[in-house]
Amino acid sequence: MKEKEEKWIYEGLITESLSNGMFRVRLDNDDIILGYISGKMRCRFIRILPGDRVKIEVSRYDSTRGRIIYRLRNKDSKD
Numbered sequence: 359m360k361e362k363e364e365k366w367i368y369e370g371l372i373t374e375s376l377s378n379g380m381f382r383v384r385l386d387n388d389d390i391i392l393g394y395i396s397g398k399m400r401c402r403f404i405r406i407l408p409g410d411r412v413k414i415e416v417s418r419y420d421s422t423r424g425r426i427i428y429r430l431r432n433k434d435s436k437d
Contacts, residue, residue, distance in 0.1 A: 365415045369430065372410045381406060381426065391425055392414065393426045404429055 370393075375380035380393040393414050395406065406412065408431055413428040 364418055366418065366421075367427075368414050368416060368424070370412060370414055370420065372408050372412060373404060375408055381408075383424065383426070385414070389421075391422055391424050393424045396425050396427050397416075399426065399429070 368385045368387075370383040370385040370391075372381050372393075373384050373390070376382065376392075379400065381393045381395075382390060383393040384390050391414070393412070395404075396415075397435075406426065411430040411432070413430065414424040414425050416424040416428050
């Protein structure tokens with residue numbers, strides 16, 4: 359039985375929007391990685407814009423890419 363790969367979950371800020379649902383994300387520890395939208399976020403049409411805070415799941419084996427799994431609520435937004 360294969361065990362599931364361990365992933366690290368970080369919080370970061372979207373700094374740049376690239377093509378095909380890819381984003382440049384600056385993590386809280388000032389690392390900059392490439393993030394892509396997870397399938398559930400794509401299916402639910404969740405919008406992500408530069409300046410949004412997100413949770414990103416990063417593999418232990420490739421720490422330069424990650425999967426954006428959650429857009430954090432902005433506390434001062436008027437929702």
